[in-house]
Amino acid sequence: MSELGLLLKKARVERKISLDDLQEVTKIRKAYLEAIEEGNYKVLPGNFYVRAFIKSYAEAVGLDPNEVVRMYQNVIPAPAPEANIETMTKPRVSSRNTERFSKWASNIMMISFVILILGIIYYYVNANYENSTKGQPAGGTQRITDKTEGAAPAPSAAGSSIALSEPKKAPVPTPTPTPVTKPEVKLVSSERGVDYYAVTNSGKLTIELKVTGDACWAEVDSVAGEKKLIEQGTFTNGQAKSWEVDGSAYMILGKANAVEVKVNGTSINVGDAPNVKRFQFDLQKS
Template sequence: MSDLGQLLKKARLDKGISLDQLEETTKIRKRYLEAIEEGDYKVLPGNFYVRAFIKSYAETVGLDPNEVLEHYGKAVPATEVEPAVEPIRRKRSSTRNTEKLSKWASNILMLSFILLILGIIYYFIGTSYSGNDPKKQVDPSDKITDKLPDKNAPSVQNTGDAAAGGQTDTGKPPEGSVTPPPVNLPEPVVTFARSVGNIDYYTVTNADKLNVKLVINGEECWLSISKIIPATADRKQEHQSIESKLYKKGDTRDWTSDQSVYLNIGFPPAAEITVNGVPIQLGTVKASKKVQIDLEKPM
């Protein structure tokens, strides 16, 4: 048994945690946990999973995972060098067309609002002047009794709902009313920004929140997702962990965040990820991949 394995096993026994309980908490198979305690890392599915499993093990038994890896990092197999992924190139013409459509939609919406205001003003001005029409003045020669309704004629009353809604007995709106045009909100736009090393950067606009959906179609895949806390005058940019777990085939998961997020995918070919309904290209390379999704909220 290695020194690192002895440290982890002792911390587990001090906490009174069995291997079965640890397997249920970390979602890591029991034989992998035993291999970590014995220092037999060849049993694990790959070098990338060694550090991820050790961090999850240490955190569950109350140890600082970063401090554990710092002291025993030399005994842990190094992560394989990940090949550079060719960035996705998008035609600039499509981006320009999207910007033109957004400007046209904004202009049309503003013009519709102005026309609506002018129509309401015209309606009220016309109603005010109609009260001074000399043709509608009362003729003194008319008898009041001629204007009284017939007692035998059936009376017609408006219901409370019709009066409150400003409608006639037929259920139709009164003449001269103006119906505002429907307002179509722009759909969220997910754009690939750049690729630096093994990190792909995406930008999401026209949205207040991010909706990230995960579907595991292939074999099991380890994935971690964290929220990016923006930097301030008092502190640097931080990553706040949302979830870190080994998912199996058929698993699905949804996350919603009001901040930018950072994902680390252990086996990209097995995962399918969509952001606000738009799929993210992970490629077919079997090495781990990192994706940062920046949320640009509307002003």
């Protein structure tokens, strides 16, 4: 067991916190917590998250996370920049190709839509013109008088003709538009390192994540009833991911300032520090 692991374990034992309790508070797997205490950092998902996990452990047992990292910075392995560069290269190329294809497809759809609209307008204008010309004599509109044979009614005593009038059309009622209620996402509290949000006016959660920094480890869980893991992993620069959850959800970010997060179209404040950040989105169905 390393000196850093002894320090962290001693603080945990003094506070009478079990590894299971610590796992629940930090949302870090028990196997990773044991590996930190034993100094076996190879078990962790990557050197990039060793410091973040140690900070979360230290904060949960009442130690100053920044001071702990500073004291043992020579012991804690540094992230490997070469691996990050290699893993980030392919997603960037894939992202650029996807963006080019999306722009090309959008342009084709827009041009096709304009052509379709012009075709519909031409069809109706031409059809109305043909209908208006049918039944008219070549010399123009025929005047109806009392001398027209078999068509005009009998003249009145005053000798005036009976004017023909078109029937009035009944007004078409205008449909009343149905009001659209916009989903609302609101921060209600922050307790024990977790930001709690209330989501209303929606039947489900749509969580969107986009990596704007170098890389970020993320985990998304469903907490409607029994807690269930939806997805976890490391996402690199340019990657975007979305999840749909029927109930409430829990989210952990390993490096919060490296990503952008939206819930039902509303941006979530992830802060500007490269620390672990935890959120819970409670869906309040009406």
